[in-house]
Amino acid sequence: MDSIRLRSLSHLFLALFLTFAGLGNAMAQEQASGTTAVGSAPGVSKEGVAPGATAGASPATGGGDAAAVAAGDALFKGNCAQCHAVNDVVVGPALKDISKRRPISWIIPWVKNSSKVVASGDEYAVKLFNQYQKQQMPSFQLSDAEITSIVAYIDAEGGKSSQQTAGGVSAGNAAQADGKDGAAASDGSGAGQYVNVLLIVLVVVLIVLVVTLVIIANIMKDVLRGRKDLDGRDVELLESRFDYSKIYKSNAVRGVALTVFVLAILYESVQAAMGVGLTQGYQPTQPIAFSHKLHAGTNQINCAYCHTSVYKSKSANIPSANICMNCHSQIKTESPEIRKIYRAIEKKQPIQWVRIHNLPDLAYFNHSQHTQVGGIECQTCHGPIQNMEVVYQYSALTMGWCINCHRETPLNTKGNGYYNNLVKLHDKANSAAPFTVSSNGGTECSKCHY
Numbered sequence: 402m403d404s405i406r407l408r409s410l411s412h413l414f415l416a417l418f419l420t421f422a423g424l425g426n427a428m429a430q431e432q433a434s435g436t437t438a439v440g441s442a443p444g445v446s447k448e449g450v451a452p453g454a455t456a457g458a459s460p461a462t463g464g465g466d467a468a469a470v471a472a473g474d475a476l477f478k479g480n481c482a483q484c485h486a487v488n489d490v491v492v493g494p495a496l497k498d499i500s501k502r503r504p505i506s507w508i509i510p511w512v513k514n515s516s517k518v519v520a521s522g523d524e525y526a527v528k529l530f531n532q533y534q535k536q537q538m539p540s541f542q543l544s545d546a547e548i549t550s551i552v553a554y555i556d557a558e559g560g561k562s563s564q565q566t567a568g569g570v571s572a573g574n575a576a577q578a579d580g581k582d583g584a585a586a587s588d589g590s591g592a593g594q595y596v597n598v599l600l601i602v603l604v605v606v607l608i609v610l611v612v613t614l615v616i617i618a619n620i621m622k623d624v625l626r627g628r629k630d631l632d633g634r635d636v637e638l639l640e641s642r643f644d645y646s647k648i649y650k651s652n653a654v655r656g657v658a659l660t661v662f663v664l665a666i667l668y669e670s671v672q673a674a675m676g677v678g679l680t681q682g683y684q685p686t687q688p689i690a691f692s693h694k695l696h697a698g699t700n701q702i703n704c705a706y707c708h709t710s711v712y713k714s715k716s717a718n719i720p721s722a723n724i725c726m727n728c729h730s731q732i733k734t735e736s737p738e739i740r741k742i743y744r745a746i747e748k749k750q751p752i753q754w755v756r757i758h759n760l761p762d763l764a765y766f767n768h769s770q771h772t773q774v775g776g777i778e779c780q781t782c783h784g785p786i787q788n789m790e791v792v793y794q795y796s797a798l799t800m801g802w803c804i805n806c807h808r809e810t811p812l813n814t815k816g817n818g819y820y821n822n823l824v825k826l827h828d829k830a831n832s833a834a835p836f837t838v839s840s841n842g843g844t845e846c847s848k849c850h851y
């Protein structure tokens with residue numbers, strides 16, 4: 402009787418197990434075929450990664466799966482994040498749903514050389530270019546696959562945020578929709594979803610296995626207990642319980658735990674040491690609740706109205722209370738925050754703003770060189786200040802950050818006779834690469850340290 406029950410039970414679980422295993426296998430295959438198809442897309446460059454791209458973003462990762470999204474993430478942060486965010490306008494437009502707005506066959510040539518697309522008279526491009534005050538987006542030497550992975554990353558990010566707001570649309574849906582419009586489109590970023598399903602299936606299979614084993618063990622014990630011919634040792638074994646104290650008494654387990662612990666501490670200390678002097682994200686509370694969003698955003702007051710020296714000299718000054726009084730002798734005179742300005746003037750003491758950005762003295766940085774001569778927007782380095790209630794340090798301000806930009810940013814040499822010969826020499830030596838700040842010596846130590 403017992404053995405019959407046992408057999409039918411085990412058949413049932415075997416059937417369940419095979420179903421799940423089959424399901425998981427089918428999904429794995431579907432995913433694998435998806436990635437190979439995209440991975441072998443034409444245009445996967447073998448020339449290596451463009452400047453600024455991180456090592457993780459190797460050209461081989463062309464798929465729309467999690468790896469491509471991760472590669473896209475790194476490429477986006479290294480090349481695009483200074484001007485673009487997924488959900489906000491920074492210097493360029495918000496890129497959310499870009500793959501729905503534009504086919505991939507448009508995006509790729511655009512990123513490679515946007516001015517060529519504008520010059521070709523493409524209606525959408527010309528309109529966009531004018532809308533953004535004719536600001537030129539730099540050209541990028543990225544491969545088709547790399548650009549596709551950036552788009553996959555943007556889709557994944559965009560999907561995430563719409564999930565938060567609308568609660569409905571998933572990353573997978575967004576990716577499926579864009580898969581229709583282009584040849585090499587990132588049909589695979591929905592694969593992230595399959596990976597999740599696969600994981601759930603595997604966990605279910607494991608649970609089923611464990612439950613099956615426990616049931617089988619219990620049934621066997623019952624069967625054995627029914628037998629009369631067992632000797633003392635068999636009975637002892639049968640009734641013995643698992644001794645948990647053995648686990649932490651074991652030297653091997655202790656050794657592994659100690660190693661993990663030491664490694665974790667080491668990792669944390671190295672991270673902490675690397676972060677010394679890094680203050681990205683620093684956002685102190687200011688003595689007066691001054692809002693850039695209200696002044697520079699809503700009321701559109703020009704940055705240089707307050708930071709008067711930013712186009713003219715090395716440092717951008719913080720405005721004195723007198724500049725505030727140009728308006729606040731009339732505006733909001735009863736507000737307790739504005740009264741603080743009056744009090745500072747009465748006491749003849751400056752307002753004690755807390756400094757946010759601060760390079761170490763060993764480095765030389767000049768604002769006018771970048772804003773006036775280089776024509777770089779404040780937001781490229783300081784982020785969306787016009788949306789900040791309280792200012793925070795947007796960029797890392799590390800040496801690597803300065804140098805990466807100097808390597809990537811083409812120098813505006815047009816109409817400047819000083820550069821004519823330099824550009825000619827550069828083009829003779831390496832005509833494929835643009836004439837960047839670093840081509841002009843902008844990565845020489847003495848330019849920033851002396």
Ligand code: HEC
Nearest residue numbers: 480481484492493494512529530533535536537538541551
């Ligand atoms: C220096 C700033 C800057 C950088 C860096 C930059 N962009 Fe742009 N981007 C712009 C501007 C400005 C526009 C608006 C069009 C114009 O004025 O040329 C734009 C437009 C776009 C558009 C069209 C958007 C739309 O709404 O149709 C796409 C796509 C795009 N950029 C992708 C990228 C990608 C991908 C990267 C990184 C590899 C990148 N951009 C890096 C400034 C930048």
Ligand code: HEC
Nearest residue numbers: 696697702703704707754755756757758779783786787792
């Ligand atoms: C009405 C005057 C006013 C305008 C307009 C204004 N700012 Fe400011 N800004 C201030 C004041 C006051 C502070 C110091 C208090 C603070 O940090 O909020 C400041 C601080 C800053 C800081 C941080 C300085 C530090 O301590 O490191 C940055 C960066 C900055 N502004 C950039 C901008 C940019 C970019 C714009 C234009 C989009 C702008 N500001 C427009 C008044 C102004």
Ligand code: HEC
Nearest residue numbers: 689690691695700702720724725727728732733736738739
């Ligand atoms: C060009 C005009 C202008 C200048 C200069 C200016 N502000 Fe303002 N400020 C405004 C306007 C407009 C408002 C919004 C008033 C409203 O909400 O009705 C405002 C609002 C404020 C508020 C919010 C007041 C409240 O209780 O709602 C504070 C605080 C403030 N400003 C501080 C400053 C400080 C500090 C300075 C100098 C660094 C400054 N402002 C310079 C125009 C100016």
Ligand code: HEC
Nearest residue numbers: 704708711716717718758759760766771772777778779782
């Ligand atoms: C190329 C990057 C870059 C650009 C573009 C840029 N800044 Fe800065 N800004 C910095 C750095 C770096 C510092 C820190 C300087 C230091 O500590 O010596 C800084 C500091 C500041 C400060 C604090 C005062 C000071 O000079 O240390 C203000 C205010 C400021 N920037 C405003 C602006 C405004 C307004 C613009 C646009 C007109 C702008 N910045 C454009 C990189 C930039």
Ligand code: HEC
Nearest residue numbers: 765766770774775781802803806810838841842843848849
């Ligand atoms: C967003 C891009 C960007 C960032 C970030 C940036 N720079 Fe620059 N930098 C430029 C450009 C563009 C020029 C060239 C301006 C010109 O001469 O047309 C330049 C020029 C310079 C020069 C003059 C180089 C020469 O050949 O004469 C120095 C020095 C310099 N930067 C220092 C720094 C330091 C220090 C930092 C970091 C704190 C920094 N820059 C961050 C874009 C950047």
Ligand code: HEC
Nearest residue numbers: 760761764798799800803804807843844845846848849850
């Ligand atoms: C474009 C500007 C720029 C150039 C070029 C540059 N540096 Fe720096 N360097 C910086 C800035 C900004 C810092 C401070 C930020 C930091 O500590 O990361 C810095 C910091 C340093 C430090 C201190 C490191 C630390 O963590 O405090 C050393 C050492 C240094 N640089 C050496 C060099 C050498 C050597 C070269 C030439 C191969 C060089 N730098 C070229 C901008 C530059």
